[in-house]
Amino acid sequence: MQYIKTLSGKNLKNTIAKGGCGECQTSCQSACKTSCTVGNQKCENN
Amino acid sequence: MIKVAKIHKFYLNNKYIVLDVNSGGVHVVDKIVYDILDLYEDHTREDIVIKLKSIYGEKAVIDAYNEIAILVKEGILFSEENNFDFKYNESNIIKAMCLHVAHDCNLKCNYCFASQGNFKGERSLMTLEVGKKALEFLAKNSGNRKNLEVDFFGGEPLMNFQLVKELVKYGREIEKIYNKNFRFTITTNGVLLDDEKIEFINENMDNVVLSLDGRKEINDNMRQTINGEGSYDIILPKFKKMVEKRGNKDYYIRGTFTNKNIDFSKDALDFYNNGFKKISIEPVVTSEEMDYALRAEHLDEVLKEYEKFSQDYINIKRKDKDFYFFHFMIDLNQGPCIIKRAVGCGAGSEYVAVTPEGDLYPCHQFVGEKEFLLGNIEDGVLNTELRDKFKNSNVYTKEECRSCWARFYCSGGCHANAYYSHTDISRPYKLGCEMEKKRIECAISILANLEE
Numbered sequence: 081m082q083y084i085k086t087l088s089g090k091n092l093k094n095t096i097a098k099g100g101c102g103e104c105q106t107s108c109q110s111a112c113k114t115s116c117t118v119g120n121q122k123c124e125n126n
Numbered sequence: 127m128i129k130v131a132k133i134h135k136f137y138l139n140n141k142y143i144v145l146d147v148n149s150g151g152v153h154v155v156d157k158i159v160y161d162i163l164d165l166y167e168d169h170t171r172e173d174i175v176i177k178l179k180s181i182y183g184e185k186a187v188i189d190a191y192n193e194i195a196i197l198v199k200e201g202i203l204f205s206e207e208n209n210f211d212f213k214y215n216e217s218n219i220i221k222a223m224c225l226h227v228a229h230d231c232n233l234k235c236n237y238c239f240a241s242q243g244n245f246k247g248e249r250s251l252m253t254l255e256v257g258k259k260a261l262e263f264l265a266k267n268s269g270n271r272k273n274l275e276v277d278f279f280g281g282e283p284l285m286n287f288q289l290v291k292e293l294v295k296y297g298r299e300i301e302k303i304y305n306k307n308f309r310f311t312i313t314t315n316g317v318l319l320d321d322e323k324i325e326f327i328n329e330n331m332d333n334v335v336l337s338l339d340g341r342k343e344i345n346d347n348m349r350q351t352i353n354g355e356g357s358y359d360i361i362l363p364k365f366k367k368m369v370e371k372r373g374n375k376d377y378y379i380r381g382t383f384t385n386k387n388i389d390f391s392k393d394a395l396d397f398y399n400n401g402f403k404k405i406s407i408e409p410v411v412t413s414e415e416m417d418y419a420l421r422a423e424h425l426d427e428v429l430k431e432y433e434k435f436s437q438d439y440i441n442i443k444r445k446d447k448d449f450y451f452f453h454f455m456i457d458l459n460q461g462p463c464i465i466k467r468a469v470g471c472g473a474g475s476e477y478v479a480v481t482p483e484g485d486l487y488p489c490h491q492f493v494g495e496k497e498f499l500l501g502n503i504e505d506g507v508l509n510t511e512l513r514d515k516f517k518n519s520n521v522y523t524k525e526e527c528r529s530c531w532a533r534f535y536c537s538g539g540c541h542a543n544a545y546y547s548h549t550d551i552s553r554p555y556k557l558g559c560e561m562e563k564k565r566i567e568c569a570i571s572i573l574a575n576l577e578e
Contacts, residue, residue: 083156083190084197087573088458091201092150092467092534093208099463100214102271105309106222108471108540109277110333111378111406111452113313113490114239115543115558116470119535119566120455121462124273 101125132204134531135163138571139436144203145570147531151202152458154574158182158190166194167204212522214465215475218513219269222472224479224490225260227252227289228281232317233357235349237382237410237418243281245481245494251286252482256503257293260480263503265304274301277311277335279479279490284318294330313337313380315349317357319364324371333376336365340381340393340407347386348418366401378452380406384418388427391435394451398442406452409561411491411543425557429564436568440575456535456569467521470537474500474516478507488516491542516541519551526554536562 103124108116135144142160144153155163158178165174171191178187197203229250231243243249261276268274276297278290290312297308312327313335327334338361339345346356369377379402383390390407397405409428412419420428435451442449461467471477474488481493484503492498501508519541521533539562543555 081193081196083159084193085154085577086151086197086202087154087570087577088150088152089200089202090150090459090461091205092148092464093201093205095463096208096210096465100465101463102215102219102221102476103273104462104466106275106472106477107537108473108489109222109224109275109311109477111335111380111404112408113279113335113380114408114411114540115453115562116537116540117453117535117562117565118462118467118470118537120452120457120569121466122457122460123462123466125463 095123098125130207130529131531132167132206133163135160136567136571138433138567139440139575141571141574143567143570143574145531146197146203146205147534148207149202149205150458150461150534151197151205152570153197153203154577156190158186159194162187162190162194166191208464212465212468214469214520215472215517217269218267218475218507219271220264220267220476220478221271221273222275222277222477223260223264224277224279224477225252225257225293226280226479226481226490226493227257227278227283227293228286229482230285231280231282231315232285232352233282233315233349234352237348237384237412237416239411239491240281240493245281247494249281250482252289254289254292256480256482256484257289258296259484259503261293261297261300261308263506265300265306267506268304268306272305273307273309275309275311277313279313282315282317283312284314284316284323287318287323291326309333311335315357316361316364316368317351319368321367324364324368328368328372328375331375333378334368334372335406336368336377336379338362338365338379338381338397339383340387340390341396344387344393345381348382348384362400369402376404378404378406380408382408382410384410384412385420385424386418388424388431391431391438394435395438398449403446403448404450404452409558411546413546420557422557425560428561432561432564432568436572439568440572443572443576453565454569454572456566456573458570458573464534467534467537469517469520471540473541474513488512489542491540492545516551524552524554526559530559530563532559532563532566535566
């Protein structure tokens with residue numbers, strides 16, 4: 081493409097089937113303890 | 127009915143960026159695409175060409191339009207909401223625990239949400255019996271989850287370090303019986319760190335959170351010893367030693383910013399210049415009446431500071447890829463599934479806090495609030511109504527999240543922030559939302575710059 085560079089073409093819809101395993105880190109435990117950011121967590125079931 | 131935006135676009139750090147809210151698609155675009163996107167849903171291609179050809183030329187507008195159309199077809203631009211049978215933790219599995227091993231502290235930080243360590247109650251230390259039962263409770267209630275997280279917290283957990291050591295040992299014993307993997311972490315102010323503790327922590331803890339506030343004068347204004355003296359000079363050398371010896375294992379040096387240091391990027395850079403590379407600096411959580419609280423009047427300045435820091439961050443990252451700021455980290459391709467993104471931290475459901483007496487609360491920030499008592503480690507979760515309330519509080523149920531572009535990044539925000547601002551966990555903390563949105567924009571613009 082000339083005008084668009086896609087950084088992420090992952091579609092969240094595709095995570096519905098295998099999602100929700102619950103193995104990933106509890107977001108708030110890891111560094112902040114006072115907020116919630118999930119977008120920076122890693123999936124452990126990829 | 128409010129029209130819910132399907133995309134969010136912004137310009138930051140010299141990049142035009144478009145997020146597709148429902149798919150999670152992220153695109154860096156030229157200005158021509160950025161402009162067409164404003165018209166795309168409500169205008170025909172011909173109309174758009176007429177409107178924009180004088181700026182970009184007819185062929186360019188058509189080509190850019192066609193590129194957009196391809197992404198729409200692929201489902202990563204202007205995608206529709208995912209309607210699916212949303213199920214979350216139906217078996218009430220618990221997989222993470224904040225273990226309050228000491229409701230006591232050797233600092234008296236002004237902004238402490240634990241009321242200087244005791245969470246509004248008596249000063250107390252957890253016993254080995256309670257600690258063991260808590261670990262057993264977690265193992266028994268964790269269903270088929272393999273990885274279980276236990277954070278040693280306080281007050282100050284090093285004030286009960288013998289217990290920490292014994293619980294790590296006990297955890298290693300029972301993880302074999304229950305076929306689990308405990309991931310231990312600790313959150314400490316560092317005052318009591320010595321060589322022996324550093325060695326033990328580095329060997330046994332997957333992550334450590336080291337509390338310090340950046341510049342000496344900022345830290346010493348808020349984080350004081352019981353005698354009212356600054357703690358910086360006591361703590362800094364200990365944290366440096368700890369991190370030096372830690373090798374590649376995770377840690378975060380974690381500061382708090384208040385309205386006294388809205389220029390917190392200077393604190394982050396101070397950390398960096400002191401050799402710390404994994405940094406988290408959090409907005410203070412406190413009542414609006416406190417003189418150091420962050421209020422609406424500070425918001426613009428805070429948001430500008432995040433932007434400024436994102437530029438500094440890009441410059442440092444270009445030279446040093448090992449530098450991390452927790453809120454600027456984002457994983458666009460290996461990130462969490464939609465279910466995790468919808469429910470967030472799992473407080474009150476997958477995640478609980480345990481007091482020294484063995485009482486259960488939805489998370490560490492609710493400890494001591496009587497109406498949030500969930501149960502105890504002997505009898506388990508007794509207040510199932512409260513658990514269900516937390517479980518059902520997610521981006522699909524919170525009205526303000528329904529129309530927010532950031533919902534699949536912040537996951538509805540912090541329950542405690544919501545409660546302490548509105549006495550209602552279903553109403554997000556507005557100031558927190560605005561800061562979080564800015565952090566997400568910064569994080570993505572950083573990625574866009576570093577991908578070049």
